[in-house]
Amino acid sequence: MTETSTPARDGDATAKGPMRALVLHPDIKSDRDRRDPGPALEEAVALAAALPDLEVAEAQVVRLPKAQPGLLFGSGKIAELKERITELEVGLVLIDGPVTPVQQRNLEKEWGVKLLDRTGLILEIFADRAATREGVLQVELAALSYQRTRLVRAWTHLERQRGGLGFVGGPGETQIEADRRAIDEAVTRIRRQLAKVVKTRELHRKARKKVPYPVVALVGYTNAGKSTLFNHLTGAEVMAKDMLFATLDPTMRAVALPDGTEVILSDTVGFISDLPTQLVAAFRATLEEVLDADLIVHVRDISHAETEEQASDVRAILRDLGVAETAPMIEVWNKMDRVAPEAAEALRAMAARREGVFAVSALTGEGVAEMLSAVGETLSPPRHRTEVVLPHGDGRRRAWLFAQGVVEGEAAGEGETRLNVHWTDRQAQAFRRL
Template structure:
């Protein structure tokens, strides 16, 4: 789909956005305005020139056009006045509705799912991201093939089940796309297997994984860069991060964890994307700890939190299957008065910080350090003063709590993760575990 709406070498397409509000799904004016603004930002993210944003109350959704005939005509007039060439509809459209509206408006029509797919297609950089977007796009297009072949004659009769040339072309296209879908699913299964192997390797080395999740534009990538000194793309726009990124994060005392940055969630994230991005989202599913990054300065904070929670549930992270979750209230600099809260268990804690200024990041590092140390082994070692190798291992892999030296023995108390403690005991074979 990428490039279908815009040619980057030409002026951006003039666009209109339409926000149908179904009577059966009424929300407050404030919530509607926030949703409409978010959708319009998505339109602008697609590099179109948005010139008009229209709201309509739909008492009864029509199967053919979703909107009423009078509303369709009002929008047609606006399209003509604004000389718009594309209309974005903030609602899922059936293939029939999309086709009928394109005929009525003589303009390209893109629904919410199509818009998000277009943005994802333009942002994918890694092979995995490209595969995932392509799979989602093909599944989306399967039901819309007829749009491309309305000009072909559809003959009646023929031999048995065979239709006219248009029908035959449709069937050929459908088979071609379904074949491509199967091929992409096989490729993504290889990606899943590769990630599973990588996760198994990390577990073998006892490196826990912490996943950053949150609503789009909450500041996950900014926090990720602050913690890991990475160069992950950051921008004040929706879906700035698409491809998953993982970095090793070293904490005080030789503690280590793998930090994962993931795609941001959004209201009504199309199920095609949730399904296609399961390989990426498995990093969240398999995480040992989840950091739910939230924009503390956003008036829709509560609603955005519910969207993230619902998406995590959709991925199967419920009950005993869910890893512990810590709330990270970001943009503290824009929301004065926020304070961190440490629960008895790590899960349920809240850390207030600013990923831009760094204020409060130390609280998060302290929490992660405490979380990593909760299963740590404490070793009381008596080392020969000449055994610099073992002492260096203690400082490199653990947190040295105390050290005393006499003429021939170095008495060390060190805290290590189970894997490193076991490795030390195996090779040294002469120390006492307390």
């Protein structure tokens, strides 16, 4: 059985016109971990819509008792889909799930069109969205790892000036045998370049650690509204569109909380279910701000039909990163403006009864002030009093203590100054590094 989704979405027109795509979600009965096909298909369509110059002509759920080793689908379904591909004048088929190299090769031959599985599509989106040098290199590394297992893909996209991996169009679209040695050489070259970029990033991280400001990381499922919230709090102009993977590189800004505390706010890449293994590994560096965060703010799209499943996916990735049990976390139920009034009231009441949960709208500002107050309270670390003895000539460290506002008393002695300070462990550590 095949279920057809809502009408096709139009992509942005170009000189050649957008490429028309057919999105298929195989609902395989024998798959124990299969997702609800309806929301899964919607997410697949949203993924496809995130690519420019692509028009989703139609989207279908294709029910299968089991996956066929060579062609994924049965012969009858393949013939039926071929007719539909011809009728719709489709040039690309997107399959929301894993497709083996053999299945991909055979299906492309049967249908006479290009084919991308979920991993290939996400890689293509990441390539289009990556903005920093590290992000671009991480995408290329992940793409090479993916391509190396598929001896039908070109790797000439590495020589191109702009984004995109060549899966959808351009010089990388031709069906050729990948030269493994050339790919390995490219991997070595990229890793060498990446090592330099990561080293520079590490220096920046060390420099930030000398600043006694806590780091607050916004995390959440892709399209949960993290960038909109980030922009609301910072006034920054981070790309914030109703689009999956709108943000791929972390952006950091200083923010002053209502109690005067200054924090560094980090907007990070959105998480997604079934994220390709090679991308989880490749983008671990992109998520490094989460690893060092003093507080994690989990932003949820509370208006989404699968908000609970999305939250579960985010928590699972945080556990994989090793931060779920180490950093405190608050939960933000975002997009309250999209919830019907009666349901919104129930959600506000529910959030009020739960510790560390806040119902907000990053678009209208509802609940943001209360959330920020909670961030300040969570980050208010215990302080302790001690005496610091400085030589008279150590004006730099004395000035630093006064700038931090931690000096409660000062007494000058013979050749030294004694200061009574009331500070946090973080401030004490930063002082020792001066």
